Amino acid sequence: MSDRLARVALSRLSEPGDLRLRRVVRELGAVRVHDLLREEHDVRGVYADVAERLRGLDPERELEQAAGRGIRFVCPGDAEWPDQLAALDAAGDVNGRGGEPLGLWVRGPLDLAAVTDQALAVVGSRSATTYGADVAGQIACEAAGAGFAVVSGAAFGIDVAAHRGALAGRGPTVAVLACGVDRAYPAAHRTVLDYIAGTGLLVSELPPGCAPTRLRFLSRNRVIAALSRGTVVVEAAVRSGALNTAHWANRMGRIVMGVPGPVTSAPSAGVHDLIRRGEAQLVTGGADVLELVAAVGDHLAPVPRGEERVDDRLSLAVRQVLDAVPVARPAGETSIARTAGLSVHAVEQALRRLRGAGLVERVDHGWRRTPDTVSSPEAPAS
Template sequence: MTSLEDAPDREGASSHLPARQDRGSTEGREARPAPEADRLARAALTRVLEPGDDVAGAWLRRMGPVALWRSLLGDGDPPEGAGEAKIAGLRLRAEAVSPEADLDAATALGGRFVCPGDEEWPQQLDDLGDARPVGLWVRGRANLRLWALRSVALVGARACTEYGAHVAGTLGAGLAERGWSVVSGAAYGVDGAAHRGTLAAGGPTVAVLASGVDHIYPSGHTELIGRIAEQGLIIAELPPGAHPTASRFIQRNRVIAALTRGTVVVEAALRSGSLATARRAAELGRFTMGVPGPVTSGLSAGVHQLLRGEAVLVASAAEVVELVGSIGDLAPAARGPVLARDLLDPVATRLLEALPLRGAIDASKIARDSGTALEVTQAKLFELQALGFVQRCGTRWELLPGAHSAGGYRRGGP
């Protein structure tokens, strides 16, 4: 493997990411794999730079990965405008970094390192600007870019209710059945339920970790994350062996928001990282959705707050796809069940309404109370008898049990 010391620096080739071209729109431009020197430099930088550091991201954009890495090794001037304390801390980290060892560790896991410019790079991440990932460590056999093209994020509370877990699993399965990838963070609660629902339906799911792809967190999800590695994809900004921190969880959420077409929040309290994910998605121009819950539940209060503002209410996978999908991906119209009484003509309905709930009356009274001619009333009553709504008692008629509950209303109230 080529070392960075021996690799020639590119003159200007990586020192600029032209404003819009390298930040999302790639029409008419082929993806070109990063040169070996760039790949090594980016791999090294993932161990030195914290995820989401837009100041360092601006250095990377201006200098290119090789020049920035050499600068952090002390082999060149520090980046323009860099503070002494920050540079000193980064250089201290850089002293012990071996990108070759990290790449070898990823390969041993069956993984790889994906850089901007690679065919597999999800170009929607470029919308993060200077805060976009330096690169992504990936485990799994599928193509990340292809899966991300039709993907939805399902996020929510770690300490979710049974309702939240059920909804997340159902949404995950429903999206999988419709050919959509489900992206989440592999955490307890809603995240885990979303992954499990998708896997159960045989669908594609992506776990975005706040640690290295080999560092299982939470440990209680060892089996789940193993299944995702086999059937889906695990991605991380941090190199193998890196551990999660509170700030890394927060920055992980921006990747989930940018990677997908939209974010669904299933359950979230008023202070929840899931809300931050949804709001970041809205800032990036992605769809933001929420699943309502009981107004008495604190775990739904954050979702309800979103629904009062930027989020759209969704209650099924079909409604999610209708929002994020293509023209024609319409959810079926919601309606109640069609009952037998709904199919009666207006005259027959009036006759039923004229009959008392209890007891029998003669046809002439039914005709008078319904405003219907006696001959028509008699004919319709025999028709209603054949349909099982009424029965004849000598010269009188009465409702059969359940006739009013077959789709009508009871007089005196619903």
């Protein structure tokens, strides 16, 4: 039996994000774990008494049937497997769930690795306001226009607004589902899901036919975060699943962004809380988002400007900090603040933005310019 077939069988047997299974697979290999389980061996307490179920499975036939419905199984080792999912193995767990997926069931014409090479997650509340849905759609549209794949969960509210925005921006969009990619959930989204399956990708850890459950939604969120370079939370009430996605993204060191809203609006409370706690950076639209997630220097958010005024100089703060960061020997924040003539507080924030844009890096106990981003004033433009 091949590694792929063993993974297909284990994928049918297990719940997504089962960390104990993931660990023994990493140690022993999928084939060996499959065979041990099938021979009724207890693999460190993972899935005892499943031999009969395993023997009843026919992963080869399962792959054939899936292929007949335009569904393929992608797993580590495949060219289409996105490298960035491996970050999940070091991202810990939530209630025992976590780790790189055994594999992903994929439906759609695009290459998963290629399309998520530059991907942005846009997630948020199911019970979004029109304000939130509008902003999510607009950010997704601008990200798509700038060459980003938009990843989300196809749920009501912010998720579907993000997918639709990406489609409007003529960019690829990836819906990561908590059920089989042959199912329409929510049913009201059948048309948009079919459209995404025809132009983008539907993705799930769960084999075809599986129904969504609350735990499957939570496991799904980690895949959304792991596929994406950054995650934008548009509206999220205090207990929203979108905060769970942001949490996973933070654990993997990805960029987490939050769109503010009225402090009187419950769907914005979770986002404000993320920003207050330093777990998300405030963004006001696509330009801010692209500045944070884009490759070095690709996108720089326009500084909002009124007429020229005395305090316009403030908008230079980030540039001042960049100028104060040394090229060679790293300097601490206090030293940079002194050079820039700014408060340590402002410098810390500016450094975080500059790091997000890839222009500075933290080394040892200080900061320096990211080597390839420093242009020599003497060098002629090529």
